[in-house]
Amino acid sequence: MIDPTWKPETLAVQGGYRPKATEPRIVPIVQSTTFKYDSADHVARLFDLDCADHFYSRLSNPTTAAFEQKLAQLEGGVGALATSSGQAAISLAILNICRAGQHLVAASTLYGGTYSLFYTTLPKLGISVSFVDPAASAEEIAAQFRPETRLLFAETIGNPGLNVLDFDKFAAVARQQQVPLVIDNTFATPYLCRPFELGADIVVHSATKYIDGHATSLGGAVVDGGRFDWRCGRYAELTEPDASYHGLRYCEKFGAQAYIVKARVQFMRDLGMCAAPLNSFLFNHGLETLPLRMERHSSNALAVARHLQQHPQVSWVNYPGLESHPTYALAQKYLPRGCSGVLTFGIRGGAEAGRRFMEATRLIALVVHVGDLRSSVLHPASTTHRQLTEEQQRASGVLPDLIRLSVGIEHVDDLLADIDQALAAC
Numbered sequence: 001m002i003d004p005t006w007k008p009e010t011l012a013v014q015g016g017y018r019p020k021a022t023e024p025r026i027v028p029i030v031q032s033t034t035f036k037y038d039s040a041d042h043v044a045r046l047f048d049l050d051c052a053d054h055f056y057s058r059l060s061n062p063t064t065a066a067f068e069q070k071l072a073q074l075e076g077g078v079g080a081l082a083t084s085s086g087q088a089a090i091s092l093a094i095l096n097i098c099r100a101g102q103h104l105v106a107a108s109t110l111y112g113g114t115y116s117l118f119y120t121t122l123p124k125l126g127i128s129v130s131f132v133d134p135a136a137s138a139e140e141i142a143a144q145f146r147p148e149t150r151l152l153f154a155e156t157i158g159n160p161g162l163n164v165l166d167f168d169k170f171a172a173v174a175r176q177q178q179v180p181l182v183i184d185n186t187f188a189t190p191y192l193c194r195p196f197e198l199g200a201d202i203v204v205h206s207a208t209k210y211i212d213g214h215a216t217s218l219g220g221a222v223v224d225g226g227r228f229d230w231r232c233g234r235y236a237e238l239t240e241p242d243a244s245y246h247g248l249r250y251c252e253k254f255g256a257q258a259y260i261v262k263a264r265v266q267f268m269r270d271l272g273m274c275a276a277p278l279n280s281f282l283f284n285h286g287l288e289t290l291p292l293r294m295e296r297h298s299s300n301a302l303a304v305a306r307h308l309q310q311h312p313q314v315s316w317v318n319y320p321g322l323e324s325h326p327t328y329a330l331a332q333k334y335l336p337r338g339c340s341g342v343l344t345f346g347i348r349g350g351a352e353a354g355r356r357f358m359e360a361t362r363l364i365a366l367v368v369h370v371g372d373l374r375s376s377v378l379h380p381a382s383t384t385h386r387q388l389t390e391e392q393q394r395a396s397g398v399l400p401d402l403i404r405l406s407v408g409i410e411h412v413d414d415l416l417a418d419i420d421q422a423l424a425a426c
C-alpha cells in the first residue's frame with residue numbers, strides 16, 4: 001500500500017504503482033487502445049460510470065493511470081487527468097467549468113502559449129479573459145471579477161518573468177469571489193511547491209518540462225485538490241444533470257472528485273486530447289528522479305545567477321533566488337527548497353549581443369525548451385513570444401534584450417566556463 005504521509009522523495013519513487021506478486025516490477029507500457037470484457041452488463045456499468053475499469057485508452061489506460069496517481073499523490077490532490085500536452089491540460093481545466101458567455105481572470109505574467117490561448121482562442125469560443133498584474137493589490141484584482149467569472153488563473157513561477165506568485169493574496173481573492181484558484185505549477189513542480197497547501201484548488205502541468213526532464217515527450221496533467229465547493233450555486237455543470245450520462249450529477253455521485261471525473265468522462269471523452277501510454281511511462285520514469293533533479297537544477301541556477309550578477313558584461317539578472325529579485329521574499333516563503341532551473345539576464349549590447357551569446361555557447365544549446373536536464377538558452381522576444389506585440393511581451397515579462405537560460409544538471413564549473421567563454425566572444 002502507498003502511504004500518503006511518505007515524503008515526496010519516497011512517493012516519487014514508490015508512488016502510483018505497487019505491483020502484486022508476479023507482476024512486473026516496473027510500470028508496464030500498456031500499448032492497447034482497448035480492453036476485453038466478458039459480459040454486456042459489465043460494459044454497460046462502465047458506460048454508466050458505475051465502475052472505473054479501463055475500457056478505451058482515450059478515457060483511461062493503466063500506464064497513464066499509474067502516472068496520474070503518482071502525480072496526484074505528489075501534489076496532495078484527490079485525482080489527476082493526464083493530457084497530450086500542457087496546452088491541452090490548461091484548455092481542459094478551463095473548459096471543464098467555463099463556457100461561452102463566461103469569463104476568467106488571469107495573472108498577465110504567463111507562458112506565451114497560455115497567453116495566446118487566453119488572448120486569442122478562448123474569446124473565439126465566447127470565453128473572455130481579464131489580465132491582472134500579479135503585483136496589483138487584492139482590491140485591484142477583485143475589481144476584475146464579474147458575476148460570470150468562473151476562475152482565477154496564475155503560474156507559481158511566471159514564465160519567463162520568473163515572478164513568484166503571492167499565493168496568500170490570490171487565494172484570498174479567489175475565496176472571497178467564490179471561484180477556484182487554478183495554478184500552473186510547471187516551473188516549480190510538486191517537489192518545490194505544493195499549491196494545494198497554499199490555497200489552490202486545481203493544478204495544471206506541462207509534463208513536457210521538468211516532469212519528463214529528459215526532453216523526450218509532450219504531455220500535461222490536470223490535478224484536482226478536491227476542496228472547492230462546487231455547490232456554491234454557480235457551477236451548474238457539476239451540480240445539475242448531465243444529459244450525456246442519463247442525468248448524472250457529478251457532485252452527488254463523485255463528491256470531492258466531481259471536477260476531475262467530469263473532466264475525464266465528459267471533456268476527455270469529447271475532445272480526446274489524451275496522453276500516449278509510452279509518454280506516461282516516460283513521465284513516470286521522470287517523476288522518480290524529480291526531487292534529485294530539482295535540487296540540482298535549483299542549486300546550479302542559483303550559482304549561475306550569482307556568477308552572472310557580478311559579470312561586467314551583464315546588465316541585469318532575474319532569478320527569484322537572488323536577494324535583488326522583486327519576489328525574493330515570496331520565493332523564500334513559498335519555494336524554500338529552491339527556485340527551479342530557469343533564469344533570465346540581459347547582456348550589455350542588447351538584442352544583438354544576445355543573439356551572439358546564444359550562438360557562442362558550446363555546452364549550452366540553443367533550444368526552444370526548458371526543464372531538460374541538459375542546459376539550454378533562448379531569446380524569447382524573437383522566438384516563443386514573437387507572436388505578441390512588444391506591449392504584450394512587456395506585460396508578460398519579456399524585455400527585448402532578455403536571454404533565458406534553462407540551467408541543467410551538469411557540473412556547475414563546466415556551465416560557468418561555457419558562459420564565460422561565450423560572453424568573451426560577444
Ligand SMILES: *Cc1c(COP(=O)(O)O)cnc(C)c1O
Pocket residue numbers: 085086087088111113114155159184186187205206207208209218219220
Ligand atoms: C511549456 C509550458 C506550457 C505548455 O505546455 P506544452 O506541454 O508545451 O503544451 C504551459 N505552461 C507553462 C508554464 C509552460 O512552461
